[in-house]
Amino acid sequence: MTDHKEIIREIKNKIFKPVYFLAGKEPYYIDLITDFIEENVLDENEKSFNQTVLYGLDTTVTQIIETCRRFPMMSNNQVVIVREAQKLKKIEDLLVYVDAPLQSTILVIAFKYEDLDKRKALYKSLSKKGYYIESDKIPEYQIPGWIDRYLTDRGIMAGPDSSRLLSEFLGNDLGKIANELEKLIISLPKANPKIDTKLIESSIGISKEYTPNELWKALVYRNPLKAARVVEFFSGHSKKEIIPIIFPSLFSNFSRVLIYHSLKDKSDSNVIAALKTYPGYVKDYKAAASVYSPLRAMGAISLIRSYDMKAKGFGDSGSETGELLKELVFKLMH
Numbered sequence: 001m002t003d004h005k006e007i008i009r010e011i012k013n014k015i016f017k018p019v020y021f022l023a024g025k026e027p028y029y030i031d032l033i034t035d036f037i038e039e040n041v042l043d044e045n046e047k048s049f050n051q052t053v054l055y056g057l058d059t060t061v062t063q064i065i066e067t068c069r070r071f072p073m074m075s076n077n078q079v080v081i082v083r084e085a086q087k088l089k090k091i092e093d094l095l096v097y098v099d100a101p102l103q104s105t106i107l108v109i110a111f112k113y114e115d116l117d118k119r120k121a122l123y124k125s126l127s128k129k130g131y132y133i134e135s136d137k138i139p140e141y142q143i144p145g146w147i148d149r150y151l152t153d154r155g156i157m158a159g160p161d162s163s164r165l166l167s168e169f170l171g172n173d174l175g176k177i178a179n180e181l182e183k184l185i186i187s188l189p190k191a192n193p194k195i196d197t198k199l200i201e202s203s204i205g206i207s208k209e210y211t212p213n214e215l216w217k218a219l220v221y222r223n224p225l226k227a228a229r230v231v232e233f234f235s236g237h238s239k240k241e242i243i244p245i246i247f248p249s250l251f252s253n254f255s256r257v258l259i260y261h262s263l264k265d266k267s268d269s270n271v272i273a274a275l276k277t278y279p280g281y282v283k284d285y286k287a288a289a290s291v292y293s294p295l296r297a298m299g300a301i302s303l304i305r306s307y308d309m310k311a312k313g314f315g316d317s318g319s320e321t322g323e324l325l326k327e328l329v330f331k332l333m334h
Contacts, residue, residue, distance in 0.1 A: 008033065020106070024115060033108075034108055055084050085110050150181060151185075212246055255301065
């Protein structure tokens, strides 16, 4: 996407576009820009007459256009925000306004979790004029770097392994990551603020000894004692914590083993590029490939899918999620 910092910097300098069409599968930046415009473009006295927030499910494109064509009252601008715009019907009808927007109106379309059809005229018009801003999901292997930049922007250092530890537990949900980071930041001293693994463990309950990656290594290097310890740790967590963390992590790792098997060029650089993983993990995938043949890796993926469904309540008599995880890991080890 266009750098969100640049967009916010322009808005702070009172440089406005008449339309901000914020789309994409990563909602974090859509919310960040939308909220910033809602909170900062107009002062409190201007907002009551000149700021309108609509919702895609409860409005129409015609109503949006009519609202946008009003002139502001005792202000240079009016702000019209359409949240959940992906639920709008006939979004293409917005083209008539995009082609001739009112310059005193700032229209913000929050089109979350989806992209516009790039073959259609609306996308072409928005894109040509620089009104279309798209944010994609960040791959998991890039999340530690994102966390480091997030903290650096706030003048905070991250200790070794801290960013990677957080990414293992929080995945690539930027909103969730930012929320947890802000909780940590509040607890930091003003002098020499630094986030390390000890702080993460005491504040969030995340331990570097018991991570999805440690479970993966226990499977790869055939360490049943370590696997049992990690499983026991996660068995004390709720279903809401286990399902989004462990099952996707195992699925992703075994999927990468299949990709590794398919590679003709198994040099480290090619493995890193093909598997989209950290350089330090290449040796683990090489070891995994020696233990899990393509057929066995496919069997593992099938098992993970089955237990993921059971953990979500499909086709199971009601076993605890922790017990299901124990069963799954036992079968993956044998």
